[in-house]
Amino acid sequence: MEKQIAIIGGGIVGATAAYYLSTLPGGQQVKVTLFDDGLGQATTAAAGIISPWLSKRRNQQWYQLAKAGADLYPQLIHDAQLGTDVxxxxxxxxxxxxxxxxxxxxxxxxxxxxxxxxxxxxxxxxxxxxxxxxxxxxxxxxxxxxxxxxRVDGAALVAGLLAQATAKNLTIRRERVHLTAQGQVVTSLGARQFDRVIVAAGAWAKELLAPLGITADVRPxxxxxxxxxxxxxxxxxxxxxxxxxxxxxxxxxxxxxxxxxxxxxxxxxxxxxxxxxxxxxxxxxxxxxxxxxxxxxxxxxxxxxRAYTSDFAPFFGPVPDHEAILVASGLGSSGLTTGPQVGRLLAGSALYGGTPDWSEYEKPLATYLKPSAE
The missing domain is CATH 3.30.9.10 (D-Amino Acid Oxidase, subunit A, domain 2)
Structure with a gap:
């Protein structure tokens, strides 16, 4: 039986997750639907520098994530057959x-x-x-x-990754969606249940997670x-x-x-x-x-x-008490550098499940995701 996976947000994280969901082993048994209305996305407005090594940030987890993202790029560009214009x-x-x-x-x-x-x-x-x-x-x-x-052109990168994924198992829906308290994705055609949902909507993650009773530490x-x-x-x-x-x-x-x-x-x-x-x-x-x-x-x-957290560090992983929903946000101005690694990790988690340990790259998710009553 095919696994149904939704991605909300088609920026660097969502596009990279979609690409890896189409290329990782087991991807042929998956159908992926990506929802994005195209408004305000940081990646498509970005053209940036992949060079995290001289950052003076004291957050070593961020540095390890950024370094891993920079390391991933050459292989990702080669495998996705993208050119020097990207x-x-x-x-x-x-x-x-x-x-x-x-x-x-x-x-x-x-x-x-x-x-x-x-x-x-x-x-x-x-x-x-x-x-x-x-x-x-x-x-x-x-x-x-x-x-x-x-250097990387964010819009060209996203377009290239999504084109590769669309040729295999990805359908793109250009619309804005939201979640129900039960984790269903509400589209223009009604509510739909997915086996996994990846929320990669940047600063809009706070609004999307609110129906789940979750308050996300993220600001635009x-x-x-x-x-x-x-x-x-x-x-x-x-x-x-x-x-x-x-x-x-x-x-x-x-x-x-x-x-x-x-x-x-x-x-x-x-x-x-x-x-x-x-x-x-x-x-x-x-x-x-x-x-x-x-x-x-x-x-x-x-x-x-862009999306920022109060300590300027990104977060990503399964939403507490909603294990079928994965989220990533707070990447800030380093999104083009860290996003591909985050998207790859989320794609693997959505495909294979389990409880991955990403503490090398981030603080516990509870740092950024709180029950709304708190």
Whole structure:
């Protein structure tokens, strides 16, 4: 008898879970339905940097999860037959103006490299060497170069993973759904019972879990970035991504496309309107690195809603007292890095059951999911 699995949310976690549910052993005995209305999703608005190794976060569980996510990417991209327009290991440059800060950053990179083979090589670069690698820059600072760093286009990644899964066992329904107190999925056609439900709806997880008598520690945060058309250098497709000190992330793609951002706007919540003031701030950051830019170079903006917990750590796993329902949320701005690993773990749990121990990657779920009476 076929197992019926629902996924609520088609962002990085939901799309990766759908992909693995179509490729893991036993997937041929599963029918998967993914529900997503397409509004506000963080992943499709995101283009980001896969380079968690120099993070100063003290949460070691988060670091292990992010490191595992970075490690997973090359194999995932290869297996899903996705191209360099989706993901490419171009390397990452993190800049520091003060020499002692640069030395500390290099020492941290060398230390982290001992347990992170995916980092590749680590070297320090002068300002001139940084500019040689990213000739778009006019005002470069010295930095640390990590050859294993990568860039990823969130929308293209999700589209590619869902296309692979749809060819096998996935049906996509473009609608908003909710859960009943019994864990049924209420759709436009009525309530439906699934063998497993994966709630991967980001900041909307709180609303979805409420009928189960669960209060989720998760809040929305608005993020906005800009796309710019710039000079198309022959090497641009292989330019490193840049995390400049004091400025927004700087992500060159091929064919003269540059992404700058994204912002972290706590007061923006679920607002998906482009804020001209924020656009101006993002552009000013880009212009400080490339003074020749004008607003005519702006070709578009993207806005999405991230999910954060009060301690900025993600959570995922079976919902307490509702073991057939799995949830993931709170990935924040590291969603593109941590999401694939979370989606893979949830897919395995949905297929095979059991009580997996993911304490290496997260605090107990009870930290974030409380009975509503409390």
């Amino acid at each position: 993901y490419q290991q171009t390397g990452t440059i993190v800049t520091r103006e003060i020499p002692t800060d640069l030395e500390l950053l290099f020492d941290l990179a060398q230390e982290r490299r001992q347990t992170a083979v995916t980092m590749g090589s680590v070297t320090t670069l002068t300002a001139a060497e940084v500019q040689a690698k990213i000739p778009l820059l006019a005002n470069a600072q010295p930095g640390v170069f990590i050859s294993g760093g990568a 945060q608005k993020g906005q970035l800009i796309e710019l058309a710039v000079k198309d250098y022959p090497i641009q497709e292989n330019m490193p991504v840049l995390m400049p000190e004091g400025e927004r992330d700087f992500v060159p793609f091929g064919h003269g496309k540059l992404i700058v951002g994204a912002t972290h706007e706590d007061d923006g919540k679920f607002n998906l309107q482009v804020d001209p003031t924020v656009t101006a701030d993002l552009f000013a950051s880009a212009q400080r690195l490339m003074p020749s830019l004008t607003t005519a170079n702006i070709t578009g903006t993207r806005v999405g809603t």
